[in-house]
Every structure is written in C-alpha cells, then in structure tokens.
Amino acid sequence: MRINARTLLIIGATLLGLYLVYKLSDIVSYVLIAWVLSLLGRPVSEFLKKILTFRKIKPGNTLLAFLTMLLFFLVLTILFWLFVPLVIEQANNLSKVDISALNNTLHIPLNELKNWLVQYGLISPTVDIDQQILANIKKFIEPSKVGAFFTSAVGAVGNAVIAATSIMFILFFFLKDQTMFDDFLKSLLPKKYEDHVIKALHSISTMLRSYFGGIVLQVSILTVLISVALTILGIKNALLIAFFGALMNVIPYIGIVIAMLFGVMITISSNLDLNFYTEIVPMIIKVLLTFGATQLVDNFLVQPYVYSKSVDAHPLEIFLVIMVAGKTGGILAMLIAIPSYTALKLVAKVFFNQWRIVQHITGGLDEPDRE
Secondary structure, eight states: OOOHHHHHHHHHHHHHHHHHHHHHHHHHHHHHHHHHHHHHHHHHHHHHHHHHTTTOOOOOOOHHHHHHHHHHHHHHHHHHHHHHHHHHHHHHHHHHHOOOOOOOOHHHHHHHHHHHEEEETSSSSTHHHHHHHHHHHHHHHSHHHHHHHHHHHHHHHHHHHHHHHHHHHHHHHHHTTTTTTHHHHHHOOOGGGHHHHHHHHHHHHHHHHHHHEEEEEHHHHHHHHHHHHHHHHHHHTTTHHHHHHHHHTTTTTTTHHHHHHHHHHHHTTTTSOOOOOIIIIHHHHHHHHHHHHHHHHIIIIIHHHOOOOOOOOHHHHHHHHHHHHHHHHHHHHHHHHHHHHHHHHHEEEEEEEEHHHHHHHTTTTOOOOOO
C-alpha cells in the first residue's frame, strides 16, 4: 500500500504528540482528567441551568461551572468522610496484631497447605512454610513498617492535593468554556483536517460520557448491594470491602479476583482473634458468595446498560489490553485501559480508516451522529 504525504504527516504528528505526552505526562494527565470530568459535568450544568431558569434566574457560564464543581467537591467530601476513617482503623488494627496469636490462628491451615504442596512435589518437606509466611507478615505489619507506610501516605496525600488542585483549576475553565479543549486540539493540525478532528472528538466525548457515566452508576449500585449483603451477614468493614470491590469490578475478568482477594484479606485481618476454621472460614465463604452473587447481577442486569457498542471489542482483545495496562501502569492503568483503548480506536477509525488492519479492529465501533 502506497503511503501518501497526508498519511506521513499524520504519523509524524502522532509520534511527536506521543513524545510530548511522555515528557509532560503529569500535566497531560491533569488536562485529560479535567476534560473527562467536564464531560461528566456538562449534563449536571445543563440540569442546574434548567432549575435556575425555572426559578427565573439566568445563570452565566461562570456560575454554572462554580455550582457544578461545588457538587463534585461535595461528592469527594462524602467519599473522604466515609472511607478514610475505615482505612485508618484497618491500619491501626494491623499495627496492633499479636504475632503469637496470628501464629496460633494460621498454624493448622498453613500446615495443611504445606502438606498439599509436598504431596504434589511443589515444595520440599524441609520448607517451613508457615514460619516463612508469618515472618513476611511480621515484616509488613511491624510498627516501624506501619509508620513508614503513614509517612509515604502523607507524601502521597501531598501529591494528591497538588494534582487535585491543578485538575480542579483546569476543570473550572473547561466547564466555563466547553469548546476550549476542542478548539485547542483543532489548532494543533492544519485547517484541512479540522473536520476529522471534530469528528474524532465528538465520537470520543460521546463514548467517554456514556462510559464513565455508566461506570459511576455501576459502582454505586454494586457498592450498595455488596455493603448491604455483607452487613446483613455480619461482616466487618462491609462498606470498605464493597466500595473497593465495586471499583475493581470495572476491570474486566481480573477485577473480580482482586476484589475477592481484598475482601478475604480485610475479613481475616479484622478477625484475627477468632478461631480460623469455626469462625473466620464461614466469614470468608460469605464474602466470596456475596461477590459471586453480585457478579451475576452485574453481568446480566447492570453491564448490559453500561457497556454499549461504542466499546465493542473481542474478549481476547480486552484481556490483552488489560494485561498490557497492568504490566505498564498497575491497577490505575487497568481501570482506564478500556476507555483509553477505545478512544484510540475511534481516532484510528477517523484518520486511518483506509488501512485494512484499522478496518478490522474498529469494525464493531459505531460512529455517533453529529449533534
């Protein structure tokens, strides 16, 4: 296939853009997060405008942007108020763990695990697996480690405050002038490509607004279902387990495994003073059954309304994208992998649709009608 000057120009501009994104990754991340939040905030702004107009108040863009951001702050404050005390309490519990009591609790199950591994030739009979595991646990939960964790947490909070302040500052102007981001991207390319840029931005913004709006609804529903079920079953820290589990469930295939492991870990660490077989194991079973039941509800009732054809992809394709994201950026990258990948596919569909490989990969994507 002959590559013309237009294609070379687009490829060159794309490579240059990717290099600049890499060098200025923090700033670019702030801008992109603010843009996505502005997409979610637009329906809120429109709703507020209708309410104020109904009350015979003519709000300007500045007032609407301020009120929308005020609602975002309110939601973040509620989440902070709900979950930060739970996390601090859990860290405090870990710092007070009695290692000897933990040894008594886990000695029998760890010995049974060792016997099973020895039976199948996976480890040597001389390996003292319970002492190794307990030694690692002791290193993790010893007071000095907990103190170091809090020290690093304070640093992380400081960075988070800087990031949040930057994002909110940018978000205000994106909400005030909803065409600012689009106009900036259009200015980066020659005017003859303006229609392609507008088409790509419209497709991406429509997809992201639908996707992240659905994700918020999905996480909210699952958090309520899981927390209510675990509370009824008498599981401690039900809200913390439910929210983290619902958030991880956004990650296809792997998320539910991470959620279950987290739920089991929190359940064990919150009940180390209880007998493992007669009390802790039944709790673990309750947690696993709850996640299994809510996963069925999510798969058959929630997800069909969250994921539309705009994020259509083969299961293997999604799995590979998730694996690459996890390898390169950890859990956070896995959370945003699917919308990011779909956005790239939409860009490719608009600019490189003449390539057969692009036609094959993006064949299931629908281009939204221009508004």
